[in-house]
Amino acid sequence: MKTHATFFAVLLGVLTAFAQENYGTWPYYKNLTINTSASGANVTGNVFKVPILVRLSAADSVNKLRAENIRFTKVDGVTRLNHQIERLDSALQVAEVWVLLDTVYGNNSTQTIRMYWGKSGVSDSSNARAVFDTANGFQAVWHLGESTDSTVKDATVNNFSGTPATTGTGGNPFDTVGVIGRAKSFHVTTVASNAGTAGAYYTIPGTASSKLNFPEQSIYTLSAWVRPVDITNSGKIVSKGDRQYYLAKRNSGASYEFAENQTGSGQNWWRVNATANTWKYVVGVRTGGAGVAGGKEYVDAVVATTSGTSNNQATDRSFDVNIGRDPSQAGGAASYYLGAVIDEVTISNVARSPDWIKLSFETQKPGATAVVKGATIANAPNITSHPQNRIVNVGTSVKFGVSVSGTGPFTYKWVRRNVDTVGGNSDTLTIPSVVLADSGSYKVVVSNANGQSISNPAQLTVLPAGQEIYSSWAHYRDISVNTTPGAANVAGGVGKFPLLVRLTSVQNDMFAQAGPNGTTIRFTKSDGVTRLSHQRERWDSVNKVAEFWVLTDSVQGNFDNRLRVYWGKSGAADSSNGAQVFNSANGFISVSHLGDAQGAHPRPNAVAGAPYASLRNYSNTYTAPEGIIALADTLRQQSDGTVNGNCTQPCGDDYIDLGRDSLNNNYNYFNLSTGSGFAVSQWVYDAGPVNVERLFSMANDSLTQAAAPTAGTGSRVLIMGNKANTGTGNPTNLSIRYTVAGTSITNFDGTSNTFTPNAWHHIVASKTSGSSAVNVYLDGSLYGSTVAGPGIGNVAHNYVWLGRTADANPNFKGKFDEVTVATQARSADWVKLSYETQKQGGSALVIGPTDGTIVGIGPAFTSHAAELSMTRTSKGYSFHIPGGMSRVALTVMDMSGRVLWNRTLNSDEHTVLWSGISGHAAGVYMVRLRGITVEGKSIMRSRTLAP
Incomplete structure (x- = not known):
């Protein structure tokens, strides 16, 4: 009985599980009926968790049967049954396989299981330890199918292996034909009147004080198949010593004997007649208690009728288990070496029932008919x-x-x-x-x-002809816009939203492959087909930084939204277009990104036809600083107010004019009205507040740039500013006010000290059409509200300034970035999403690995489960990988691309566990699956996870 090696994939000390297999893809199967009726095994009661022997031969038409492709299921063809291959000879088309059934029903001729085979590309799943489970009572199982002189393996997890030995000249137990596959022949070289005095045997080291060391009057079962050479000599089949327990063949009355010694009462024994050169299934069962009433012996499932007690002597439990001799009298004339062939020796710490013994005998005996094999069926x-x-x-x-x-x-x-x-x-x-x-x-x-x-x-x-096909682009990355509470925390959806996408050195390959100025970059929806318009604000391949604005149709709230970026297509033209991203469809009338590496010349407006932003009173040597998004512009508090001679009124500082540019000389562009909706947003870095600072102002009246505002019905001014709470340098509050004819009619002064200096802040004022309230937001949250004043607009002049107003010195020192004006209100969700995706160091937007799909975890990500699913357990992350792949590698990385763990999988491996995440800080990680599909197309998938 050759024991087939069982494969266990162990990762970091954790035993992995096989993935559920689709047996409909196995080419062949046949039904196996377990007949326990009178015409079969004749077993009346149910038997639970019993290994059933399945013999196969050429007559069973099992061509293409291999160790790796045999599987057993219940009759449903789905529920897997564990099995162990004891022997499988593909050339001879013979096999002996043990299959574990959870229940075999008594007096039943229709119970059916199913055997599948013939599938290529799968691996051996023979599992001895699952079939002969110690939880099911098995403590040692020796199939005895190894080659001569080899150690015999224990099929249980206890691993009580047997060492071959001999005391004569005939050699160790040798391999021969058994009742179940192969067996071992135990010979005697000399014969005495009572017993074999020299012969072959196995000793099982380390079992003297092991789980096989049963106390007196305990519960256990011994069993073996035996074919004695003769019946005139005594010998032990399996023994832990004459003064503890054994199964034996005795010369006295030519019988099989099961015995247990009990101190003070003697050796209790049970006997059944023996026959030479005939296979017999010998079983000894201890059911507990004293004397012969506490046990039974069965031969071929028939209970012994002879029993007795003799040799009152003390129990000795100090010997190792032996197969083929009595260890307690080793070396003496009465060592009881056995002259026989032995097969399938088992020791259990439970009392097997008569039905269990009968079922085992009827399904294992030569010529057994209790397991009926049906015709081979092709799927x-x-x-x-x-x-x-x-x-x-x-x-x-x-x-x-x-x-x-x-x-x-x-x-x-x-x-x-x-x-x-x-x-x-x-x-x-x-x-x-x-x-x-x-x-x-x-x-x-x-x-x-x-x-x-x-x-x-x-x-x-x-x-349509000529439309770009992005699957032909050389590379892509997935982009996740996560609005769940753990990221942006935006509950509602936002439509027609310009999304900021930053590239850094983490995306180093894009700077090398996307062409000059990133001209080959394209953005799409997650389908990889639907183009999304974009504008490139900056591309710096030397310092590896870039900023893109991408117009999304919608960003769902509390969801992991996806889009893609493609690059590397040879010959692809530049498609950056700010007017497509910022247009009237989403309410924009002015978008000034600000900042320019070329000095103080006018800043282009991303909205088509909108005036440029003009830098007033700036030096020709001015250099734009780094902003919150690419470059920004600084107001530097010039003391004389006459730089370049442009400031003829007593303004005292430089400022930025959004309402008129030197290219179009246009002051008639902005026409906002408090009767309709509007929104103004800007990023502001305050470098040192003094009393009141003007951040954004809009006015329309008859004044000119050189004139102060005067009383009159035409005077309308909207001012957003920051006001020091207690003096220069303190944290400040936001304020907003309207004036009519120079007189303030609506004021809102915040009371929360949250507008801190020397930090970037996102400020938005938004009014919904038909509403009288203007909402003021600071860093994504509502700061306060005020009532809108009279109409702003519908007149000839519309001054829009950063850092000043017409009626006061601006006194602002700091930086401005990303100033937008829209003719429709922005919702709280829009404002929050803008802040979370534009601020530095945010987690709302994650760019995945090159040529990989980045998939998240949680209810929002169930649509990606077919690609790569994972489960967080107390021991780490368990990854389940799609089938149909070969040469698969699984890699865990941090967001910088540093590899934390990787594993190359076997072709049958679909579930592995990474326990190493416990050693890393909380954060976002990437899991990349790379492999070759059966079609030969290289794929890569990945997911994000957090400790």
């Missing part, structure tokens, strides 16, 4: 390679294909959009020149005599 076709999605332009030739295994011949029917039958009876479908109407899903129905299988649908997307 329906197994689709090993499915049609793949295609994205093409009009006029392209498209070919879909499928690969199939199983029993042919096969027929093929291609179906488009679940309605139309297209193509012919072929494993390929070719559409020579596609048109837009060919778009849709395609699948194929493959049939044979045993049934049919349907492929996964492949989506064909046909684009």
Whole structure:
């Protein structure tokens, strides 16, 4: 009985589990019926958790049977049954396999299990320790199928291996034919009147004080198959000493004997007649208690009728278990070496029932008929390679294909959009020149005599001629915009939202591959098809920094939103276009990114036709500083107010004019009204507040740049500022006010000291059309509200300034960045999302690995479970990997790309555990799965996780 090696994949000390297999993809199966009725095993009671022997031969038509591709299930074809292969000889087409059944029903001729085989690309799942489980009472199981002179293995987790030995010249126990596969022959070289005096045996080291050291009157079972050479000599089958317990063949009355010694009462024994050269199943059962009433012996499942007590002597529990001799009298004339062939020795710490013993005997005996094997059945076709999605332009030739295994011949029917039958009876479908109407899903129905299988649908997307196909771009990365509470914490959805995407040295490969100024970069929805307009604000390949604005159709609240960035397409033209990102469809009338590496010339407006931002009273040697988003612009408090001679009124400082630019000389552009909605936003860095500072002001009246505002019906001024709470240098409050004819009519002064100096702050004033309230937001949260004043707009002059007003010196020292004006209100969700995605160091936006899909964890990410699923456990993360892949590598990285753990998987391995996350700080990590699919296409998938 050759023991087949069982494979256990162990990762970081944790035993991995096999993934659920689809046995419908196995080419062959047959039903096995366990007949316990009178015509079969004749077992009346139910037997639980019992290993059943399945013998296979050439007559069973099991061609293509291999150790790695045999599986057993319940009759449902789904529920896996553990098995151990004792022997499997593919050349001879013979096998002995132990299958663990949870229940075998008594007096039943219809209980059926199923055996599958013949599938390629799978691995051996023989599992001795699961079949002979110590929790089920098995403490030692020796199949005795190893080669001569080899250690015999224990099938249980206890690993009580046996060492071969001999005291004569005949050698160790030798391999021979057994009742179950192979067995061992134990010989005697000399014969005395009572026993073999020299012979072969196995000693089981370390068992003297082990789980096999049963106390007196305890519960246990010994069993073995035995074929004695003769019946005239005594010998021990399995023994822990004459003064503890044993199974033996005795010369006295030519019998099999089971005995246990009990101090003070003697040796209790049970006997059944023995027959030479005949296989017998000998079982001794201790049910507990004193004397012969506490045990029984069975031979071929028939209980012994002879029993007695003799040799009152003290129990000796100091010896190791031996097979083939009595260890307690080793070396003496009465060592009881056995002249016999022994097979399948087991020791259990439970009392096996008569039904268990009867079922074991009837299913293991030579010529057993209790296990009835049905005809070999071929499964329906197994689709090993499915049609793949295609994205093409009009006029392209498209070919879909499928690969199939199983029993042919096969027929093929291609179906488009679940309605139309297209193509012919072929494993390929070719559409020579596609048109837009060919778009849709395609699948194929493959049939044979045993049934049919349907492929996964492949989506064909046909684009107009000339439209870019991003699957042909060299590289891509997934981008996650996470609005869940652990990231941006935005509850509601936002539409037509310009999203800031920053690139850093983490995306170093993009700077090398995206072309000059990142011209080949494209953004799409998560489908990789639908183009999203973008504007490039900065591209610095030397310092590895870049900022892009991407117009998203919508960003859902409390969700992991996805989009993609592609790059590296040779010959792709620059498609950066600010006017497409910031336009009237989403309410923008002015967007000034500010900052320019070329000095103090006017700053372009991202909105088409909007005035440039003019830097007033700036030096020709001015250099723009780094801002919150790319570069910004500084107001520097010039003391004379006459730099370049541009300030003819007593302004005293430099400022930024958004309402008129030197290119268009236009002061008639801004027309906001308090009757309608509007929103103003800006990033502000206050470098040192003094009393009142003007951050943003808008006025319309008859004044000119050189004139102070005067009383009159035309005077309207909106001022957003910051006001020191107790004096210069203290934390400040935001304020907003309206004036009419120079007189303040509406004031709002914040009372919370949250607008701190020397830090970037995001400020938004927003008013909904039809409402009288203006909401003021600071750093993504509502700061306060005020009532809107009279109309601002509908007149000839509209002055919009940063850092000053017409009626007061601005007194501002600091930086401005990303100033926007819109003719519609911005919701609290819009403001919050803007702040969370634009601030430095935020976690709302994550860019995944190159050519990899970054997938998150939680309820929002269930749609990605088919790609790579994972479960957080007390021991770490358990990863389940898609099937149908080979040469698979799993890697865990931090967001800088530093590898923390990697593992190359075996072809049958689909679930592994990483326990090392406990050694890392809380944060976002990437898990990358890289492999080659059966179609040969390289893929990579990954997910984010947090400790």
